[in-house]
Amino acid sequence: xxxxxxxxxxxxxxxxxxxxxxxxxxxxxxxxxxxxxxxxxxxxxxxxxxxxxxxxxxxxxxxxxxxxxxxxxxxxxxxxxxxxxxxxxxxxxxxxxxxxxxxxxxxxxxxxxxxxxxxxxxxxxxxxxxxxxxxxxxxxxxxxxxxxxxxxxxxxxxxxxxxxxxxxxxxxxxxxxxxxxxxxxxxxxxxxxxxxxxxxxxxxxxxxxxxxxxxxxxxxxxxxxxxxxxxxxxxxxxxxxxxxxxxxxxxxxxxxxxxxxxxxxxxxxxxxxxxxxxxxxxxxxxxxxxxxxxxxxxxxxxxxxxxxxxxxxxxxxxxxxxxxxxxxxxxxxxxxxxxxxxxxxxxxxxxxxxxxxxxxxxxxxxxxxxxxxxxxxxxxxxxxxxxxxxxxxxxxxxxxxxxxxxxxxxxxxxxxxxxxxxxxxxxxxxxxxxxxxxxxxxxxxxxxxxxxxxxxxxxxxx
Amino acid sequence: xxxxxxxxxxxxxxxxxxxxxxxxxxxxxxxxxxxxxxxxxxxxxxxxxxxxxxxxxxxxxxxxxxxxxxxxxxxxxxxxxxxxxxxxxxxxxxxxxxxxxxxxxxxxxxxxxxxxxxxxxxxxxxxxxxxxxxxxxxxxxxxxxxxxxxxxxxxxxxxxxxxxxxxxxxxxxxxxxxxxxxxxxxxxxxxxxxxxxxxxxxxxxxxxxxxxxxxxxxxxxxxxxxxxxxxxxxxxxxxxxxxxxxxxxxxxxxxxxxxxxxxxxxxxxxxxxxxxxxxxxxxxxxxxxxxxxxxxxxxxxxxxxxxxxxxxxxxxxxxxxxxxxxxxxxxxxxxxxxxxxxxxxxxxxxxxxxxxxxxxxxxxxxxxxxxxxxxxxxxxxxxxxxxxxxxxxxxxxxxxxxxxxxxxxxxxxxxxxxxxxxxxxxxxxxxxxxxxxxxxxxxxxxxxxxxxxxxxxxxxxxxx
Numbered sequence: 001x002x003x004x005x006x007x008x009x010x011x012x013x014x015x016x017x018x019x020x021x022x023x024x025x026x027x028x029x030x031x032x033x034x035x036x037x038x039x040x041x042x043x044x045x046x047x048x049x050x051x052x053x054x055x056x057x058x059x060x061x062x063x064x065x066x067x068x069x070x071x072x073x074x075x076x077x078x079x080x081x082x083x084x085x086x087x088x089x090x091x092x093x094x095x096x097x098x099x100x101x102x103x104x105x106x107x108x109x110x111x112x113x114x115x116x117x118x119x120x121x122x123x124x125x126x127x128x129x130x131x132x133x134x135x136x137x138x139x140x141x142x143x144x145x146x147x148x149x150x151x152x153x154x155x156x157x158x159x160x161x162x163x164x165x166x167x168x169x170x171x172x173x174x175x176x177x178x179x180x181x182x183x184x185x186x187x188x189x190x191x192x193x194x195x196x197x198x199x200x201x202x203x204x205x206x207x208x209x210x211x212x213x214x215x216x217x218x219x220x221x222x223x224x225x226x227x228x229x230x231x232x233x234x235x236x237x238x239x240x241x242x243x244x245x246x247x248x249x250x251x252x253x254x255x256x257x258x259x260x261x262x263x264x265x266x267x268x269x270x271x272x273x274x275x276x277x278x279x280x281x282x283x284x285x286x287x288x289x290x291x292x293x294x295x296x297x298x299x300x301x302x303x304x305x306x307x308x309x310x311x312x313x314x315x316x317x318x319x320x321x322x323x324x325x326x327x328x329x330x331x332x333x334x335x336x337x338x339x340x341x342x343x344x345x346x347x348x349x350x351x352x353x354x355x356x357x358x359x360x361x362x363x364x365x366x367x368x369x370x371x372x373x374x375x376x377x378x379x380x381x382x383x384x385x386x387x388x389x390x391x392x393x394x395x396x397x398x399x400x401x402x403x404x405x406x407x408x409x410x411x412x413x414x415x416x417x418x419x420x421x422x423x424x425x426x427x428x429x430x431x432x433x434x435x436x437x438x439x440x441x442x443x444x445x446x447x448x449x450x451x452x453x454x455x456x457x458x459x460x461x462x
Numbered sequence: 463x464x465x466x467x468x469x470x471x472x473x474x475x476x477x478x479x480x481x482x483x484x485x486x487x488x489x490x491x492x493x494x495x496x497x498x499x500x501x502x503x504x505x506x507x508x509x510x511x512x513x514x515x516x517x518x519x520x521x522x523x524x525x526x527x528x529x530x531x532x533x534x535x536x537x538x539x540x541x542x543x544x545x546x547x548x549x550x551x552x553x554x555x556x557x558x559x560x561x562x563x564x565x566x567x568x569x570x571x572x573x574x575x576x577x578x579x580x581x582x583x584x585x586x587x588x589x590x591x592x593x594x595x596x597x598x599x600x601x602x603x604x605x606x607x608x609x610x611x612x613x614x615x616x617x618x619x620x621x622x623x624x625x626x627x628x629x630x631x632x633x634x635x636x637x638x639x640x641x642x643x644x645x646x647x648x649x650x651x652x653x654x655x656x657x658x659x660x661x662x663x664x665x666x667x668x669x670x671x672x673x674x675x676x677x678x679x680x681x682x683x684x685x686x687x688x689x690x691x692x693x694x695x696x697x698x699x700x701x702x703x704x705x706x707x708x709x710x711x712x713x714x715x716x717x718x719x720x721x722x723x724x725x726x727x728x729x730x731x732x733x734x735x736x737x738x739x740x741x742x743x744x745x746x747x748x749x750x751x752x753x754x755x756x757x758x759x760x761x762x763x764x765x766x767x768x769x770x771x772x773x774x775x776x777x778x779x780x781x782x783x784x785x786x787x788x789x790x791x792x793x794x795x796x797x798x799x800x801x802x803x804x805x806x807x808x809x810x811x812x813x814x815x816x817x818x819x820x821x822x823x824x825x826x827x828x829x830x831x832x833x834x835x836x837x838x839x840x841x842x843x844x845x846x847x848x849x850x851x852x853x854x855x856x857x858x859x860x861x862x863x864x865x866x867x868x869x870x871x872x873x874x875x876x877x878x879x880x881x882x883x884x885x886x887x888x889x890x891x892x893x894x895x896x897x898x899x900x901x902x903x904x905x906x907x908x909x910x911x912x913x914x915x916x917x918x919x920x921x922x923x924x925x926x
Contacts, residue, residue, distance in 0.1 A: 308601025376550015
């Protein structure tokens with residue numbers, strides 16, 4: 001080698017002394033109307049994050065009206081007893097606020113972010129939306145039409161299309177989890193303002209809702225602000241809800257969603273697993289990270305950094321819905337895109353990675369790096385109010401204690417290589433994975449069939 | 463050891479301070495303390511981006527960014543990623559037209575490791591760079607291109623609109639991802655030469671923000687970076703200057719398999735760093751930012767002709783900035799209907815200017831965006847580098863929001879009148895075609911189209 005410029009080289013430095021950090025503990029309380037409130041002061045976080053959880057899960061949607069929870073959720077920001085839809089959007093933006101919301105299997109979630117100087121006004125608007133939504137006929141009609149327009153865009157997106165197919169494959173047709181969260185063309189078209197209002201009256205009330213408020217609350221009289229806003233929301237008490245049992249078919253098989261001409265194949269390989277109430281969860285988090293948590297995990301070490309088949313493949317576990325009794329479920333999956341000609345070889349390598357892991361297990365070094373990363377990133381990951389609020393809200397939504405995240409960090413640190421190996425190997429057994437491939441069937445079907453990873457069927461994309 | 467020049471200034475918002483320093487080899491260093499959380503962000507901006515690329519080598523700056531993660535003299539293979547993640551840090555790098563940035567956010571007690579890693583690759587990348595790394599990352603980048611552009615509907619819209627909005631031979635005409643042909647053609651010698659030319663301490667700014675001891679930090683910077691030689695042979699980038707307006711309307715109609723018709727347009731705007739660019743930012747927020755904007759109210763709420771409608775701003779300092787409009791039509795609505803409504807709204811805005819309430823809303827929204835950006839140590843480190851590299855003064859980052867809030871309704875109207883005109887735009891129209899269209903079209907359609915959501919990310923390519 002020539003022309004290598006010189007510099008003074010020094011040995012790799014050692015870490016300094018770690019400074020203490022702990023996941024923030026929220027203060028929990030209940031307003032007179034039954035609303036549960038979690039509050040958490042985070043110095044310096046001038047943008048306050050507010051999460052509101054409503055006990056309105058997708059399985060509560062009436063038969064044939066899949067999507068009504070989504071339309072209701074969107075309609076919260078389309079006018080109240082005080083403001084028209086346009087005025088409401090304008091007033092929110094005048095606070096410098098953003099309001100995102102979505103309906104999912106565990107319930108409806110609204111996420112407000114606003115500079116602390118305008119928190120009171122924004123909480124007032126949020127409370128109006130929950131307390132007295134207008135649900136005007138014309139706005140609901142517009143939201144329904146808009147939702148119908150979105151569906152073809154989702155179908156054309158390889159990642160979205162794959163997710164839709166995997167849910168359909170895993171769960172029985174009568175399970176809400178088998179069907180698109182935001183409804184189909186047929187069900188959405190049946191939704192009107194009466195259906196939205198009926199869903200709202202039946203499932204939305206302060207007694208079954210929780211608000212999480214995180215940010216720099218110096219000098220903020222939050223009790224007074226809440227009393228005038230979310231505290232003024234009234235509603236009847238409600239019986240606790242039970243979660244329907246979930247069954248899933250993870251018989252190993254391959255479904256190709258045909259997308260002629262696609263230059264890549266979108267992979268989504270998954271099955272159903274336990275939720276965070278199960279003792280195996282920390283070990284599974286650790287093992288899954290070692291398998292596919294980052295660019296240096298086992299999957300990308302081969303598929304990306306050795307073979308160049310992909311921009312990145314990730315393995316993850318995502319809770320779909322939890323119940324206090326531990327009957328909840330999560331989606332365990334591997335996802336990514338590989339170029340069309342290398343689809344067969346990439347899947348072959350992927351299966352080899354899984355088999356090698358099952359045969360030889362993880363190394364102590366892998367386990368150590370994973371723990372150091374998963375636990376070590378906590379202060380970075382929870383720097384913003386929004387990140388803290390989101391995790392606290394997840395805990396509430398999944399019926400976990402408020403100190404769950406701190407406990408998880410302790411458990412991760414105490415999990416050994418053997419436990420992590422066992423957990424990830426049983427999370428991703430090679431013969432119990434449903435493989436969805438969104439790609440050009442004419443090019444990938446034969447090579448995939450030759451791998452022998454399960455029966456192969458081809459379905460149209462639309 | 464002589465430590466060059468240090469200046470301290472009390473700068474702007476929330477009592478944040480900025481300390482500047484320059485090593486003898488020309489590396490500019492910016493330090494900002496914040497002890498609220500035990501984390502430290504390291505950000506390194508190299509003054510090189512896709513505008514520095516030459517014909518036939520588009521995508522080289524970004525491909526090179528990937529190679530920076532493939533090891534250096536004392537760091538093997540994926541060691542950079544492994545060591546940072548193993549220390550509880552997070553990291554990445556991105557490439558845009560005007561710069562390439564690399565960043566690590568670390569638990570504060572691991573800061574020294576990040577500095578050692580960045581210095582090792584700045585000073586010794588060529589010890590590790592080889593044909594195998596190049597070939598592997600070339601394949602990864604081609605798959606990145608396929609995943610983010612070629613395999614999604616409307617994925618190449620951004621590329622197409624840049625080709626329409628900038629003249630032939632202009633340094634900003636191609637986007638950082640580059641073309642498949644040029645990626646294929648990049649050689650090991652190209653990569654080596656690129657490193658020698660641009661990856662020198664005097665072509666970079668290093669910012670370190672968070673729970674740090676400034677004296678200790680500066681001593682580490684001096685220790686690890688101080689002996690890396692500077693390089694004086696960097697060529698001036700080609701001039702990106704252009705007349706204020708395009709002068710005529712450029713237009714392309716793309717017939718592809720996309721889910722709906724779309725009308726996209728780019729307008730030429732004032733350069734980043736000017737008051738007029740801030741005024742344009744406000745104008746675009748009022749016209750097409752969020753769900754109370756004029757275009758959203760008109761097209762989505764009232765006319766109900768569109769499923770999405772909005773404006774974004776791509777700030778560029780060495781060339782005119784771009785306003786980027788994206789409208790996806792509803793149902794069978796035809797593009798001319800949308801276009802007429804857009805033109806009407808823009809003309810009305812230019813004529814009447816913003817209302818006081820619209821100004822209040824736009825100010826509030828942009829203020830929150832700035833609070834978000836400066837609310838993390840990583841965001842702050844990136845902004846300090848940005849203002850240092852592009853405008854020569856990192857402290858400007860802390861007062862940027864004040865400058866936006868200072869812009870008046872008259873200035874907003876003025877920039878809209880001067881720039882948001884039909885003769886100052888490039889228009890891209892998508893017309894969907896059927897599945898059964900001739901297979902021959904597939905080769906061409908390898909460069910189909912975008913995800914509306916991805917618009918804001920499209921100015922950056924990322925290593926991870």
